[in-house]
Amino acid sequence: MFDYIILIPLFPLIGFLLNGLVGKKLGKSFVSWIGPGTVGLSFALALKLFLDLLSLPAEQRVIEQIAFPWVISGDLQVNIAFLLDPLSAVMMLVVCGVGFLIHVYSIGYMHEDPGYARYFSFLNLFEFSMLVLVLANNFLLMFLGWEGVGLCSYLLIGFWFEKKSAADAGKKAFIVNRIGDFGFMLGMILIFVTFGSLNFIEVFKVAPEYLQVGSGLAVAITLLLFAGAVGKSAQIPLYVWLPDAMEGPTPVSALIHAATMVTAGVYMVARCHVLYLLAPFSLSVVAVIGAITAFYAASIGLVQNDIKRVLAYSTISQIGYMFLACGVGAFAAGIFHLMTHAFFKALLFLGAGAVIHALAGEQDLRKMGGLKSYLPATFITFLIATLAISGIPLFSGFFSKDEILWKAYSQGNPILWLIGFMAAGFTAFYMFRLFFLTFYGKPQFDVHRAHPHEAPYSMRIPLIILGVLSAIGGYIGLPQSLGGKNWFEKFLAPVFAGETHLGSQVQSHFAEYFLMILSIAIAFIGLMVAFRFYVKNPAVAEKIKVKFRKTYQVLLNKYYLDEFYGKVLVQPFINLALFFWRFIDVEIVDGLANGSANFVGWCSKVFRKVQTGYFRNYALSLALGVVIILTYILLK
Amino acid sequence: MVPLSYYLILSGVLFGIGVIGVLISRNAIVIFMAIEVMLNAVSLALVAFSQQMGSPSGQVFVFLVMTIAAAEAAVGLAIIIVIHRSRESINVDEVNLMKW
Numbered sequence: 001m002f003d004y005i006i007l008i009p010l011f012p013l014i015g016f017l018l019n020g021l022v023g024k025k026l027g028k029s030f031v032s033w034i035g036p037g038t039v040g041l042s043f044a045l046a047l048k049l050f051l052d053l054l055s056l057p058a059e060q061r062v063i064e065q066i067a068f069p070w071v072i073s074g075d076l077q078v079n080i081a082f083l084l085d086p087l088s089a090v091m092m093l094v095v096c097g098v099g100f101l102i103h104v105y106s107i108g109y110m111h112e113d114p115g116y117a118r119y120f121s122f123l124n125l126f127e128f129s130m131l132v133l134v135l136a137n138n139f140l141l142m143f144l145g146w147e148g149v150g151l152c153s154y155l156l157i158g159f160w161f162e163k164k165s166a167a168d169a170g171k172k173a174f175i176v177n178r179i180g181d182f183g184f185m186l187g188m189i190l191i192f193v194t195f196g197s198l199n200f201i202e203v204f205k206v207a208p209e210y211l212q213v214g215s216g217l218a219v220a221i222t223l224l225l226f227a228g229a230v231g232k233s234a235q236i237p238l239y240v241w242l243p244d245a246m247e248g249p250t251p252v253s254a255l256i257h258a259a260t261m262v263t264a265g266v267y268m269v270a271r272c273h274v275l276y277l278l279a280p281f282s283l284s285v286v287a288v289i290g291a292i293t294a295f296y297a298a299s300i301g302l303v304q305n306d307i308k309r310v311l312a313y314s315t316i317s318q319i320g321y322m323f324l325a326c327g328v329g330a331f332a333a334g335i336f337h338l339m340t341h342a343f344f345k346a347l348l349f350l351g352a353g354a355v356i357h358a359l360a361g362e363q364d365l366r367k368m369g370g371l372k373s374y375l376p377a378t379f380i381t382f383l384i385a386t387l388a389i390s391g392i393p394l395f396s397g398f399f400s401k402d403e404i405l406w407k408a409y410s411q412g413n414p415i416l417w418l419i420g421f422m423a424a425g426f427t428a429f430y431m432f433r434l435f436f437l438t439f440y441g442k443p444q445f446d447v448h449r450a451h452p453h454e455a456p457y458s459m460r461i462p463l464i465i466l467g468v469l470s471a472i473g474g475y476i477g478l479p480q481s482l483g484g485k486n487w488f489e490k491f492l493a494p495v496f497a498g499e500t501h502l503g504s505q506v507q508s509h510f511a512e513y514f515l516m517i518l519s520i521a522i523a524f525i526g527l528m529v530a531f532r533f534y535v536k537n538p539a540v541a542e543k544i545k546v547k548f549r550k551t552y553q554v555l556l557n558k559y560y561l562d563e564f565y566g567k568v569l570v571q572p573f574i575n576l577a578l579f580f581w582r583f584i585d586v587e588i589v590d591g592l593a594n595g596s597a598n599f600v601g602w603c604s605k606v607f608r609k610v611q612t613g614y615f616r617n618y619a620l621s622l623a624l625g626v627v628i629i630l631t632y633i634l635l636k
Numbered sequence: 637m638v639p640l641s642y643y644l645i646l647s648g649v650l651f652g653i654g655v656i657g658v659l660i661s662r663n664a665i666v667i668f669m670a671i672e673v674m675l676n677a678v679s680l681a682l683v684a685f686s687q688q689m690g691s692p693s694g695q696v697f698v699f700l701v702m703t704i705a706a707a708e709a710a711v712g713l714a715i716i717i718v719i720h721r722s723r724e725s726i727n728v729d730e731v732n733l734m735k736w
Contacts, residue, residue: 611734611735613732613733613735614728614732614735615667615728615732616658616659616660616662623658623659
């Protein structure tokens with residue numbers, strides 16, 4: 001029944017090969033079928049597998065499929081093998097489903113681009129790597145997918161590589177991710193040394209016997225793995241690559257830098273929850289980093305003027321929420337938010353793409369405005385996504401975010417809750433600021449020249465589907481306090497069997513209702529403030545900008561962290577590299593090589609005088625040599 | 637009967653004349669002849685040893701030397717003729733292109 005799991009990642013790989021090798025020759029319509037088609041096949045198959053999985057009893061929903069052995073070296077045995085359990089099934093559906101919609105959207109968005117086939121081959125390769133990442137049954141195969149998505153991210157950020165800023169952004173993403181991946185690799189090696197295996201099931205089964213709760217080894221392993229997650233999921237201190245990654249095409253931002261790849265870190269932490277539960281210190285690190293990032297990135301998002309950058313900071317902030325959930329042991333809530341976030345953030349990016357498309361490449365919020373009447377479909381779907389991310393009740397983001405805040409309060413501590421709560425207010429404000437600046441007010445672009453037009457159907461339909469998902473996606477995780485069954489958490493429960501032991505469970509629903517009302521209130525406050533600032537009375541916003549000029553400048557310049565990294569890390573490294581180049585390499589290494597050559601050259605210059613060209617000189621030296629040798633032999 | 641030392645002294649003198657001829661002469665033909673003298677000096681010594689020891693192997697060696705001398709003469713004279721054709725001279729000091 002589950003024999004064909006391997007086909008799920010295989011389809012996009014075939015798509016990658018076809019598009020990459022012959023796509024350019026066979027033309028755009030071929031690419032448009034193969035690119036989204038292969039991912040669509042994977043999605044259909046993933047749905048089928050998901051339904052098969054549902055038909056099994058809850059405790060049997062762990063399926064391991066070994067395709068073939070991959071690495072066999074001494075004690076190390078790694079298979080190309082896939083693990084299907086509720087957690088990877090959710091990820092698989094999100095990756096295939098959202099991925100498929102974005103592939104379809106890309107047909108419209110990238111149609112004019114000369115690199116059409118290249119674009120789709122990269123996108124297929126990404127889809128393959130991401131599916132390997134989420135379906136792998138061992139750390140090494142997961143790492144293969146992990147690096148694969150990193151490579152695709154690099155290739156797609158720098159897709160318009162003739163633009164220097166895009167090429168630089170690609171490099172930045174790749175290098176910053178290297179730092180985190182190094183931690184992942186070390187963590188993986190430590191796992192193998194400790195447990196003698198890299199297989200998830202084996203490692204997690206023996207982990208409680210091998211490791212004491214809170215032991216140094218457990219903390220080391222989990223923190224190293226978390227370093228990888230911090231890099232890939234753009235958390236403090238390694239988040240700096242994600243805002244720059246917006247140089248890539250907008251569907252790429254939606255797929256890779258919002259919906260799937262950047263949440264891989266959350267998936268990894270959730271996958272390794274057994275290890276994390278053995279290291280409470282690491283868990284609190286995860287929670288604190290998540291909470292601080294959620295707040296920090298949201299505060300930057302308040303004042304950014306580039307539509308995609310606001311969304312990028314919003315993504316960082318939302319992933320912070322997911323880590324906050326994981327850090328307080330509410331892994332299911334984290335994955336739930338991961339899923340709803342994939343819906344509404346992909347929708348926001350695709351909507352932003354439609355806006356950018358309509359305005360012929362304009363990304364500055366201050367030059368938009370009044371698009372409501374020009375782009376009605378985009379307007380409606382964008383509104384749904386904005387409501388969802390802001391945590392307005394009845395939309396998906398409300399349920400998932402509220403779940404996280406509640407868990408942060410009940411299982412973590414009130415300070416974490418407070419940080420997350422304030423970040424939620426910021427979120428509502430910056431999202432509605434973006435929304436109002438884009439769709440309301442007077443058009444700030446040249447109305448006669450720009451002719452904003454609604455996107456073609458290939459772009460509009462994914463928007464509508466994602467809009468529906470953003471609106472209703474939250475109901476599968478309706479909490480018990482609101483009369484739901486929290487189906488999502490129950491579905492994931494077999495995977496996260498250990499989590500309920502963490503922290504004290506508060507039984508009364510009273511606190512939950514109270515916090516819920518507070519978060520609804522702050523979401524509406526954010527909305528109202530944004531409405532007042534950007535629709536009703538724009539002068540107020542200007543006044544506040546002037547009054548808090550210093551704060552505004554700090555936020556606008558992203559706390560000067562890029563400058564700080566540039567001064568403290570990048571510049572010294574460049575200087576060191578220059579030192580190695582200009583001194584060690586040019587002077588010493590080349591000096592040694594050239595020096596020995598020069599020495600030999602000098603010697604031959606001296607000794608070649610012996611070759612006089614006169615026959616009798618040679619004869620004389622011959623005779624003398626014979627005499628010397630004979631004398632030596634005779635005298636011996 | 638002539639003692640062996642006489643032969644050997646004659647052979648040594650002949651060889652010395654050959655060496656000096658090679659070293660001081662500039663004429664390629666003369667150098668060539670000096671080399672022949674050296675070869676024949678060696679042949680003389682070989683024959684003398686052969687006679688003294690009653691063994692034919694020294695004489696066999698002499699035949700070998702003569703064969704080689706004949707081959708060498710053929711090749712060497714050919715080279716000298718070619719040099720003479722291109723340079724109108726067989727002075728070895730003028731043939732000094734192969735140098736630094």
